Amino acid sequence: MPYADVNGLHLYYEEHGEGTPLVLVHGGLMTIDLNFGIALPALAEHHRVIAVELQGHGHTADIDRPPTFPDFAADVVALLDHLGIERADVVGFSLGGLTGYELVISHADRVRRAVLASADHRNDRAGEVDPARLPTEDDFQAMRDAYVATAPEPSAFDAVAEKTVGLVHSFAGWTDDQLRGVQLPVLILVGDTDFIHIEDAAEAMRLLPQGQLAVLPGTTHMGVSRSTLLAPVIEAFLRVTPHGLSRSQVQKRVRTTAIGGELRFCHLEEIPGKRRSVEYILDAFGLLARSIDLR
Numbered sequence: 331m332p333y334a335d336v337n338g339l340h341l342y343y344e345e346h347g348e349g350t351p352l353v354l355v356h357g358g359l360m361t362i363d364l365n366f367g368i369a370l371p372a373l374a375e376h377h378r379v380i381a382v383e384l385q386g387h388g389h390t391a392d393i394d395r396p397p398t399f400p401d402f403a404a405d406v407v408a409l410l411d412h413l414g415i416e417r418a419d420v421v422g423f424s425l426g427g428l429t430g431y432e433l434v435i436s437h438a439d440r441v442r443r444a445v446l447a448s449a450d451h452r453n454d455r456a457g458e459v460d461p462a463r464l465p466t467e468d469d470f471q472a473m474r475d476a477y478v479a480t481a482p483e484p485s486a487f488d489a490v491a492e493k494t495v496g497l498v499h500s501f502a503g504w505t506d507d508q509l510r511g512v513q514l515p516v517l518i519l520v521g522d523t524d525f526i527h528i529e530d531a532a533e534a535m536r537l538l539p540q541g542q543l544a545v546l547p548g549t550t551h552m553g554v555s556r557s558t559l560l561a562p563v564i565e566a567f568l569r570v571t572p573h574g575l576s577r578s579q580v581q582k583r584v585r586t587t588a589i590g591g592e593l594r595f596c597h598l599e600e601i602p603g604k605r606r607s608v609e610y611i612l613d614a615f616g617l618l619a620r621s622i623d624l625r
Contacts, residue, residue: 331389336408337401342389343382343409347374350442351418352568353406354381355426357448357555358494359473359487361388361480365423365555372561373421377568380418382409383480384429386490391482397497403432407440421445421564423555425494428453431504434512445564447519448554450526451534453503457525457551464525465552509537517542517567521549521557542567 334341344362352373356365362381366373373379384402386392395401406429410418419442422430427449434444450456457463465473478484516538520531522545535541544563546554554560 333389334409334412336412337405338393338395339385339405340391341382341385341405341409343380346370346379346381347377349377350568351410351413351415352377352379353410353418353420354379355402355406355420355422355429356381356383356387357424357426358498359387359470359477359491360424360555361476364472364476365426368556368558369561369564373564376565377419380409380413380415382406384425386486386493388477388480389482392486392490392493397493399428399432399497399501400436402429403437406433407437410440416440417442419443419445419568421447422449423447424449424551425498428498428501434514434516435504435508438512438514441514443515443517443568445517445519445567446534447560448521448524448526448551450530451504451509451537452530453498453501454527454530455498455525456527456530457523460525463523463550469552506537509534510539512538513540515540515542515567517544517564519544519546519554519560519563521546521551521554523549524551524554526551 332343332345334343354362354366354370354373356362362370362383366381370379370381382405383390385395385397385405402425406420410416417440420430420433422428422433422445424447427446430444430446431449431451434441434446474487477487477490481487518531518535518538518541520526520528522528524531528545531545532543535543544567546557546559546563549557549559
């Protein structure tokens with residue numbers, strides 16, 4: 331099994347597929363397989379997927395270091411250095427999404443584009459007052475089972491859980507100005523019954539100069555990680571979103587709506603000399619893309 335010795339960690343990671351590097355960062359108390367088991371195979375068809383397990387998660391042992399998002403992000407950057415990768419696309423879910431925020435804010439030179447799923451830049455997590463939006467007992471049992479099956483110290487789950495919950499509850503988030511300073515394409519993605527409210531996700535999208543928003547229908551926080559729509563939406567964003575252009579060169583708007591059994595992911599792009607509308611329709615038959623050049 332591959333490990334990278336970085337920042338005092340024996341950091342576990344996996345590689346799948348070929349293509350543009352794509353880093354996957356899992357949610358709190360989850361493993362690569364538990365978080366991305368459904369989405370990863372599809373993403374690996376078009377990308378060199380590098381999935382990492384953070385400090386104290388999965389195969390990566392905990393160390394005597396309080397968990398922080400700057401350290402998590404620095405560990406991901408150190409892994410890129412270890413692999414000789416200058417820049418990569420990043421997908422983070424929940425705790426991994428918060429790590430993704432830190433990456434695009436503090437290490438923007440290492441990120442091409444980012445998908446930040448089910449993570450609140452203010453860390454308000456307003457939907458937690460509704461039990462129906464929260465992880466279930468079965469979800470927590472799955473986390474414990476995955477940890478016991480993979481961790482170097484299977485008995486440490488409760489200690490790691492306490493540290494992880496402490497980190498999330500004490501974290502103050504990022505400022506509006508920090509988000510306004512992110513000059514790369516970022517997709518904010520949530521479920522419509524996520525405990526991250528759609529209104530908060532939309533606010534982050536508006537603050538980000540190249541922000542986009544996708545909302546998965548009929549999907550809770552944990553449901554995002556299990557959704558069969560997750561990989562197609564990520565792929566749609568990565569395929570239609572250019573990188574290396576300034577905000578003055580690219581103006582985009584994305585609208586995601588549910589119509590019957592379909593999810594429509596609409597992308598309007600303006601570049602010098604061309605205006606193009608791209609509509610992705612996701613249904614039971616897969617992904618259909620329609621592109622119309624508008625003069």
